[in-house]
Amino acid sequence: VWEPDSLWIARWRDKLTGKMKYVWISDTAPLKQEREKQKFELAKKFKPSKIKEHIEKGLSSPDPLLRKIATVAYLIDLLKIRVGDEKDPDELDTVGATTLKKSNVKIVGERKVEFDFLGKGAVRFHKTIEVHPQVVKNLQEFMNNDSDRLFPDIRCEQVNEFLGQIVPGITAKVFRTYYATEEVRRTLEEQGVKKTDPEYKKVFAAKLANLRAAEILHHKKTPPKNWKERLERRAEKVRALEEKIRLLQQSKVRRKKERLAKLREKLREQKLRLELMRRTRDYNLGTSLKSYINPEVYASWARKVGLDIKKIYPKTLQRKFAWALGTEPPA
Template identity: 50%
Template sequence: MEIKQLIHNGVLIPVYKPVGFKIKFRGEELALSPEQEEMAVAWVKKLSTDYVKDKVFVRNFFKDFGKALGVKGKVSPEDFDFSEIIAWLEKEKARKEGMSKEEKKALAQERKRIREENKKKYGFAIVNGMPMEISNYMVEPACIFMGRGEHPLRGRWKPGVKAEDITLNLSPDAKVPDPPNGGSWKSIVFDPTSLWIASWRDKLRGKMKYVWLSDTAYIKQVRDIEKFNKAWELEKLIDKVREHIKRGLESHDLLERKIATVCYLIDELKLRVGDEKDEDEADTVGATTLRPEHLKFNSDGTITFDFLGKDSVRWVSTINPPEVVYRNLKEFIAEGNETIFNGVRSQKVNAYLAEVMPGLTAKVFRTYHASTATKRALQNADVDRDDPVYIKKYYATMANLEAAKVCNHKRKLPKNWEESLRKKIERLKVLKEKKAKKEKIEELKLKINAMKATRDYNLNTSLKNYIDPRVYADWGRRIDFDWKLYYPKSLQRRFAWVDGEDRLQDLNV
């Protein structure tokens, strides 16, 4: 779908409203500029968290805070007295907690009114004559950068974005909107190939940031369909693709052997391709960026992979590869380069895959593996049309878990997980003692089983990005289960096309 018209009102830019706080630095009182105050308040709000125990986080923040204050040399938390800000925040917290129901209701209504006004003005774009929702029309406010995993920049101050930093994507027939806080936009362009509304460069990391059309926008739904259809095309051609990779593993050309070995690992281990990481990001690894220390060659011919993947999630897996893969990896490591696949980038990997299947990229493999793992689990689920909904939901969750395992979507255990499990177990005990209906007991048992099974995995990422929702929809028709009973509201809207006439072919689940 080509974009010929793109009209919108720009983006909302948050502005910090200073209170006029003062702090003490080494005993001397300092008046703060709005930016300095914003930094100080952000730090004080972190005092009750574990972040202040992180030496890297603390060092990075106070390096930036000292610079903002114009202080030469090293500063530490002990140099500062934030008592005035702490007292004010505590007073505000107490004031809000002490509000009457009527006051809280009035405050909530006012916030809702402002949200609705902002959404009406900034929340929609006209694309080729059709109104389409914008995903997040407010640009990022200034904040302490949190990062993921052991990110080296965690604790650094990320300055806010101004109109002068922002480029708007508008078609020639669109009226250029006025910036919300005055000033002028950096530039106005028209990129008919992309779905972004506004862009700017992150002042901390130098990365480009974008405001996009919502996932519910028709044009994005079309691209979702194309993505999943490509995965099913791969399913039909997987043997041909693997034969192509197998031939490459034996090639006399060193570069082709390296590329084919990368492709083998992407398919076998379901790895990301690996070279999209920015230099300032945490040490995350994919297929093309594997280093010798990430592999252990075992005496039984197996290889153990141990490295940090995306979001610094540890990836440990042992495979028993064909002899040629074992031999290739040994050879590549013997070259003595920092990375095993020196000279191989994602562009070369994708070009090699496209030789056998046009449009095939490394990313398609993860969608294929996640969707087929889910489909296989649902096909094997011991469930019938007459079974209650809770049993069908349980098997839907277990199938989702298979995709999360395939993609290694590990998570940190939520703080209240143990307590939540304990309460469910206690509730089960009470139900048994009261001799409650068997169905209630069985339903809670399955919830406990699912909670334990999914303990270490984030199921939402695969459900949102990697599993074709038609897998659940087709399975649901067979067993009389509406797929929307499993998907959250936001994803029901994103995948509304599943129930449309253009849902394309059944997937034979």
């Protein structure tokens, strides 16, 4: 079998399910490392202002097919959703931009549209968003077809070709990689972490940036059943430290000032952990960290603030991103 773009080394059809099974090359293989690097290098070429201008021009094109393609590209850019028709055959009935159904879209004003659909992982996307006036006109027009879908004749290849007219090689998938990476870069900068800051503050900033990326990409999850119990245990640690500090302040003991300083530092750490636990309840941070955030951004920031990169990336991702993290892949 000659498939030069594939990364599997063996495949077979499962007799029970009828599905293809694959043996993939290792994450540390030079070919896999280079492929990962190329994905993020391509995202660096993303020119948001030029691409937005190209899309807006296409929205009012006299060619109805081009108007549809531009509208799909607009929705991918605005909503940060995937293309849609590239999903696996055995995935649930989820949708993306090209596979939106008429029932998923409701026009609620001259510039507002309500979107309600199941995205990847069967995660519900339900938002009312302000859009370009021409997009509303286009959606109204596209609803007048015989299909239950808004864009029945549009596929990802057409969208990619349209985007490639501005930046060669750019595809719809690059949108999410670019925006996730830029959100992380911006959040890390906003946090203003210094090299002299304690480790827990650095880890919090890294996790918060990861959360922001997960939020804009809609990487939601169902909280574990014991989440409330875990949260209460974390909150109890905070209350216990506050009580220790209160009692120590009232006491007359040796090295009181030093002991208070240590307890207050522990309290700050536990409060940040509690805050992070609350904020990340509904979001899966792993997907964006694994597939969308350029690891070079975290690697550069970690060196700058003096944080061990292992505090951000687990062993599996240290292997996957060995090309960017500047360390040997762990055994």
